[in-house]
Structures are given as structure tokens and as C-alpha cells.
Amino acid sequence: MRRRLMRILAGTSRGVFKLDEQDASRVLEGGRIIELATIGERVFAGTGDGLHVSDDRGNTWSFAGLGGREVWQVRGASDGTLYAGTAPSGLYKSTDNGDSWVEVTTLGALARDGGWGIPLEPPIPGRARALVVDSRNPVHLWVGVEVGGIAETRDGGESWEVGLPGGNPDLHMMFAHPEQPDVLYASTGYGRLDGVAEMVEPNAGVFRSDNGGRDWTYAWRGITPRYSRPMCVDPRVPFGLTVASAPTAFSSYRDGTGAGAMLFRSTDGGESWRSLCDQDHSPSRANFHGLAVDPENRGGVLVGTDTGELWRVSDDAQWQPRASGLPAVLAITTA
DSSP states (O other): OOOOOOOEEEEETTEEEEEETTEEEEEEOSSOEEEEEEETTEEEEEETTEEEEESSTTSSOEEOSOTTSEEEEEEEOTTSOEEEEEETTEEEEESSTTSSOEEOHHHHHHHHHHTOEEOSSSOEEOEEEEEEEOTTOTTOEEEEEETTEEEEESSTTSSOEEEOGGGOOOEEEEEEOSSOTTOEEEEEOSOOSSSOOSOOOTTOEEEEESSTTSSOEEOOTTOSOOEEEEEEEETTSTTEEEEEEESSTTOOTTSTTOOOOEEEEESSTTSSOEEOOOTTTSOTTOOEEEEEEOTTSTTOEEEEETTSOEEEEOTTOOEEEEEOSOSOEEEEEEO
16 A cells, blocks of 8 residues: 655644645635644644634645634544633633534633733733643643643543642643653743733743642753743654743744744653754754654654744754745644
């Protein structure tokens, strides 16, 4: 049987593009694509105004609901239930493979009571942008909120407990170890819950928990820059994860000296890190927004930049350009 070629889908500031061989073509028109997720045979695209779905590897798309909501992440549970994290801080679930969605209203109430939100002027509502579903229990979830913390439910949203890794409420991305579900990783930024716009740097970065989020260890000591956002975990490499970081939330290639972003890799669960960037093999001025595991390259990742480039990066830090001339690449998946 002929092996199906991997297709890369890039979510950009101006829709979704598919990459086949050396060609890139837009397959979903529109504005900012916040999330791309492949779950089973379906691909989901989260936007600033709802969710879209494709059943043919991204060739065609249809609207899947959640209009008026920013959809930040979509994840699947072991029983087939799908969950979507949104902004303002919300959680939705689907029991029909994403054809319809019902709000888990308790998270929104928790967000309102806790004053979750991004302390800018004007204030921005909190974003439920990181979801982890326990592979052993489909109603056990962790929801990371920017800015709010980590909300955990063991009963599908009937009740919640909120934790702050290292006291940091600014959650960006979360993953569980593929074979050890109690091992969690979280990337964080500088946000605060006291309504003060001045950001707090010292405890930003990556945290790790070995007991399902009850306790957290700071795994970013000695690493700069600290503001960490995109992260991915490669199930083929024990305790392998890759994280992109930048000096601030607004770092950009337009800055005088460039974004100052870095890409780091750990193969021991965050005990130690090495850089995947250097002047010869990486776009030194760009910021990294899209990040995904490369299925054809063990330990490798796919990286999208604010300069409209998509790169394949190997475990030994070799950078291969895959596409350029795109709008800013914000999300990546393969199908």
C-alpha cells in the first residue's frame, strides 16, 4: 500500500494554508487562526469567531459553531468527547464529534468570580487556551487560563479546583506526558491577577508537576528569555518537549533588534535544556508562534514565525525552510 504523504496545515493571521510538496495554497479564507488540531480524521480550526472543521485533510471546511467566541484549543477524550477552550474564559463539550457544542457553564462562572483577565488597557477577558484531558478518565480535565491559573475538574465540570504553578496565573500551553498522565508541563508568561498591567518576570517559564498538578516545580531556571508560549511534546522521545520563548508577549521581528525569540528542547522532562537556535540555521529576527511535532522526524518540530515562514527543525538543530511568504504563522498541524 502506498504511504500517504504528510500534509502540513498552517493557521495564519489570514486563514489556513495547506502545504503539499513545495506549494502553499489558502484553503480557508478569513482572519486569525488561533488553533489547528487534528483529532481522528477531522481537522479543527479555531478562529476569533468560532470553529471550523474539515473532513478531507484541510481541502474544504465548514462552520462548526461557537460563533462569537475565540476558540483557543480543541482536545479529545478517550470516550470520544471533544472539549474546546474559548475566550472569554469558557469550556464547551461535544459528544457528536464536533457537530454541536454545549457550554460547561461552571468554568465561565468561576472566571467571573475570580476576575480572570489580561491586565491591559482596556482589559482583555481571560482565555481558556490550554486543555489537558486525562487519558484514563474522560471527565478529568485541566484548563489553563490566561490570566487565571489552572482549573481542574474530576467530574466533567461539576466542581473545580484552581491552582497557580509557582504562583503564576498566566497559562499559555499545557501537556501531559504521553505515558505518565500525572506528569504535566505548563508554559507561562508575565500576567497578574491584581489588575496591574506591569508584568512580573521572575517566575515565568516552564513548570512541571509529577502529581497531576498538586505541586509544581520550576523547570526554567537559568533560561532566558522567560516568556514561554508555544510548546509541544513528542511521544516518540521519552520526556521530550520543545518550547519557544521570547522577551515579552509583544516581541516581534519589527523590533529594532528583532524579536529575540529562542527555541529550546529537553529530553529529560525539563531537567536540562539546549537551544535549537543559532545565527546560521534559524530566523534570528522572527518570533515563533506556531509549533508542532514533526511526524516524519523523530525529535523534530515544525515551527511557524511572525515573518510568514514555516521551518522543519531537526533534533540536532538543523533548520530546513518549508514555506515562506505566508501571513504570520500562528498554528500548525499535520493531516
